Amino acid sequence: MEPLELRRAVEAGRATASELGLQVDDVIVIHNSDRVVLRMIPCGVLARVAPSEHLAASEFEVEVARSLADAGAPVAELEPRVEPRVHVRDAFVISFWTYYEPVGSKITPADYADVLMRHHAALRQINLDAPHFSDRVARSLSEVNDRERSLELLDSDREFLSNTLSGLSAAVSIGKAGDQLLHGEPHPGNLLNTRRGPLFVDLATCCRGPIEFDLAHAPEDVAKHYAGADPDLIHQCRALNWAMFSAWRWRRNDQMPDRNHWRVEGLNRLRAACLRMSGT
Template sequence: MEPWELRRAVEAGRAIASELGLQVDDVVVIHNSDRVALRLVPCEVLARVAPSGHLADSEFEVEVARRLADVDAPVAELDPRVDPRVHVRDGFAISLWTYYEPVGSEIASDDYADVLLRHHAALRQIDLDAPQFTDRVAGALREVNDREHSPELSVSDRELLSDTLGGLSAAISSETAGDQLLHGEPHPGNLLNTRRGPLFVDLATCCRGPVEFDLAHTPEEVGKHYAGADHSLIQRCRALNWAMFSAWRWRRVDQMPDREHWRVEGLNQVRAALDRCGLG
């Protein structure tokens, strides 16, 4: 968010928590993109604040968290002191979560695979109306194909992303017989190492697809420890995921920090992933 919008988001998060009886003496910005994560001190709440246009996504995330808590999934929990719902204030959708103090050690590949296996098992226990992974790909493809939405994307790079998104999405969906509920983006930034063990966050990306779609977001070594994974499919999903990532970065309205770097890096990663699949 721009500085002026971030200030409003911070005040909205502080106000909602205070109105609900939580003590807020200070606010620390943990993450700032098109949505922000705020640590509220000393009540130790993580407030996730998004523009109200993302209200449906925030409500979906809260519902996913509520259902996964019932099956003891390895995910961050909503704050138990307040109602599990999304609050709207000053043009922002705000949800309140337990804040987990991170521990310093890096999560080993086998532990990463184990927690993802347990998360997938928990996701199979809940009944949830979630989009297919192909719906998310289609959204990225619309951004690429709309020159008004991505005006700075060159002709050749637009063709690369369009062909990758459309071709791989169709091929993967036709080749995989089964799918299940997935986290959607279980990359290292969405896996916290806490005193309770590794916990997944950012549940709004939950979708249906092959487990390899999730594994493609993790470090390369993780897939080697995940029983039954199709490693060729992981590589194709990795190329697809980088193409989606790149599509979001080239949107005119994208607010990811260091966006210019990630625009270039994303396209480089797409080409490298396609080469590894023999599709370059």
């Protein structure tokens, strides 16, 4: 968010928390992108604040969190001192979560695989109306194919991204019989190491697809410890993930920090993933 919008988002989060009886003397911005994550002190609460157009996604994330908590999944939980729902204030939507103090030790590949397998097992126990991963691919493809929404993307890169997104989406979707609910983006930034053990956050990305789609977000060594995973499908999914990542970076209104760097880096990572996938 830009500075003015960020200040409004912080104030919306602070005011809502205070109205709910939570003591807020200070607010620390932990993450700032198209939505912000705030640590509130001294109440020990984490607030996720997004523009109101993200209401549906925020409500979906709360629904996923509630279902997974009931299933005993290794996920960050909603704040128990307030009603588990999305609050609306000053054109922002706000949800409140438990804050977990991070533990400094690194999560090993074996532990990463274990927590992801436990997360997948919990996801198989719940019933949610979640989109298929190919729906997300289609949205990113629409950004690439609409020149008005991605004005600065070179024609050669646009064609490369479009062909890669459509081709890999079709290839990965072939085996739909094995699809299940997934985290959607279980990369290291969405896995906290806490005193309770590793916990997944950012649950709004939940979707349906093969487990390899999730494994493609994890460090490469993790797949070696996940029984039954298809290495070739992981390579396809990793290339597809970089294609989607790159597509979003070329949106006119993308707010990822250091966007210009990641525009170039994303395309470079995608080309490398495609070369590896083809075995060249």
